[in-house]
Amino acid sequence: MPELPEVETLARHLRVAIVGHEITGVHLGLPKMFHARAGQAIEELMGKSIAGIRRRGKFLILDLSDDTSLVIHLRLSGQIVVFENSARIVAGGHPVPAFDAPLPHKATHFTLTLSGGIILYLTDIRQFGFLQIVPTESVAEAIGSESLGPDAMGEDLRAEVFVERLHKRGNARLKPLLLDQQFLAGLGNIYVDEALYAAGLHPLRTAGSLTVAEAETLYRSIREVLDYALTKGVAKVLNGRTHPDVAFPRVHGREGQPCRNCGTTIVKTRVGGRGTYTCPVCQRLG
DNA sequence: AACTACTCCTGGAGGC
């Protein structure tokens, strides 16, 4: 589930909620979720404090007080919920189970108890998510930063950088390319559909077929969609079925419903094995 | 370089 806006929102909320707190309890219910280095035990976390929280692409990074870092990837169905003295203070990621469901859930695989009456639950129905503990100086290596593309929200990703990268991958189709974390880090299936729709570009267009103006439009659309998700709080409510923002998503998941630009029926196709929603009029191939 | 298929899992939705 969680794409860049969801992970970023989680990072921001966790920053307020748990930075400075000490880890006083650790429970790992699904051992394979912990991608341990040789000889590592999850109990190493005990006694360390949360020094800072970062995000890179879809990776969530908890920097700890002893220059190690807890790296978390939620993949498709990871969810994090934090309680403080029995009150839920953070909830984000995949919406199943519901954020207000009793915890721990049977799919809660990792629990951190922190000073100040705080408990963090990591729940993951499909068990694809994972944890790593690495030296903070090795985080980049651990998450594959050399191969990971620029962060989709990063300030260093200027339009001309994006356009240049696009044209280097001229034969690639837009949708699989934008999903490729080595090309651009952070986008997932929903936001790629949203960005392409906002830019009026068909997901099967090749990168090389875009004019410079179209490529710049795509760049702006990606930033706008992500910014909207972050500032309007849709990243959080998007995960819930009954999010109050009826204006978002604008195309993803709206098969059979009218396009909000032109009224044409939104169609669902499969591109690169992923469910893909488009307006056949606003997003033309030719 | 770029595409497809398959893989890790569970659960919800829909058809019968």
Add this chain to the structure above:
DNA sequence: TGCCTCCAGGAGTAGT
């Protein structure tokens, strides 16, 4: 109610 199939917001690997 059960049973079946398909699908799911990620991403790595293998084969073409």
